[in-house]
Amino acid sequence: MQCLRIATLALGLICSSAASFSFAQNISAKIQVCGACHGPDGNSKIVGTPSLAGQPKTFLENQMVMIREGMRDIPAMKGQLDGLSDTAIISIAKFYTASQAISQAGPRDNALFEKGQVISKEALCGTCHLPNYVGRDQMPRIAAQREDYLLYSMRQFRSNQATGRDTIMAASLYGMSDDDLKAIAHYLSQLQ
């Protein structure tokens, strides 16, 4: 939450002098605010905060719109995107989609990695997220995402708590054990 406080403070400073900023400067200031938690290049080093680098542009746009509209409710993001224009959202999405995803994973557990590899294949994750799991269009990159975030997110989907997000994923994970999800998260987080 410390990062949130910093981000909110920074946002306040930016807003107070917004009139003098050009659109491009506004976007770059906004991206600095995002970077406080998500990493300056979109590769998050903070537990619980997802990496945005290398995510498909449409996916980023859709999520920002859903968060702004209040359809997707994330306590740490509350208010962060209020009033942000669609044009600004598209610019921010462009920045992160162009940034290279870099795995933040720790040491590999070979057994867990292999288990995750098998389950991901059996569960047909690659149909939508593509066989190398880099995502496309409205479907996120899951390769090189943070392990803790992947696990958190899949648990949310599985228990139907992923409010405002695509409910397809809930059905995709139904019936999977926590051990399965841990293996998938470990495997995907190790990929580039």
Add this chain to the structure above:
Amino acid sequence: MKQRLLSVATLSTLALSLMILQGCATAPTPKAEAAKAPVAAAPAPAPAPAPAWKQGMGPDMASSKLAPMPGKMTVTAASEIPIDKLKLPPGFKIEVWATGMPGARAMARGDDGRIYIGTRAIGRVYEVTDNGKERTNRVVVDKLVQPAGVAFNNGSLYVMAINKVLRYDGIEKNPSVAPVDLTAKFNLPSEQHHNWKYIAFGPDGKLYVPFGAPCNICELPTPEYAQIRRYNPDGSGMEVLATGVRNSVGFDWHPTTKQLWFTNHGRDWMGDDKPNDTLHRMQKTGLNYGFPYCHAGNLPDDVVKKANPCSGVEQPVTLMGPHTAVMGMKFYTGNMFPAEYKNAALVARKGSWNRTQKTGYDVVMVKASPDGKNAKITPFITGFMNPADQSFWGRPAYLLQMPDGSMLVSDEQLGAIYRVTYNKRQVAAK
């Protein structure tokens, strides 16, 4: 996504679908439960079940990369819409009438001429006001769960989301009127998948509401799905009119017979060319349209089987193409278009995702006799999709005839509404 399209099936549905996929005689035990089960009773771990929209996907399609098309949730400026790419028959013209409404789907026209527009993922209902020169829009309500259904009746706007029914009395005169919540009266079922709505008032003054099957292909978890029903405007007097309707999201009443005609989406993952989406006619109530055992009136399902699956199943007026996603339809009753359009149905086909080569992405004219015989389909608006490189930029979804006989067409992809007009002199000019 969205198209986010597809929503969740709950435990019961998935359990059933699992049963179907595995051909089990008893209910399967999901993995999570299997892990906790006592050793003596522990069954072999079940494979991860397919998501609702992938149920029935055969092993031959397991390596497929087909997935729902991405929707666009941001505003598209008129200058960014390649309207020049659209092709219509001679004498017709199409223009951008309104834009800036991401996710725009079904339209309903108020008594004073305001247009109300439903959406799915973005959760909004829009209102468009036309001052004669330009159109402006505002959001009437937001944060609803797929408020796709909009209808106007006796001065009131009706909004139907998957889990909510709201009525805005006198909204055209009083823009900030608080809605009356009718949800409890409608007894909406719990499953979300395929339960976003198209709604409309019939010539009988009743509100017609479809309830889609909560899966791609499955035995229904409870009987309240795959139906078309009608209600009194206050939600009382519910009647089930049709069963076996997989997912209808468009209908209209024939101008002379007053019978309901409706579009219906066929299932996915049965191959590129089957089954077809369909156009149906409700010649009487109580008919069965086949789901889940029989598709398009004559094609037995390959997963959910029973003896004589197509026996007694009502036949479609016409096949509408495999996976084309038939959406809104309107019988043309205006005087602006040429005589051959009178009483013909215009049908929007949003376009396929579950097919190697894209199909649909157009509006077609269906001419048939009033009893549904001799249906013939001809293109009306094409150019949203480029067959050569398989790219698309728009997805026509719904139609609304204006008092002057022009036709509005909503584009769900770009959140825009186009207006189609006809002028004989435009034919001569060409």
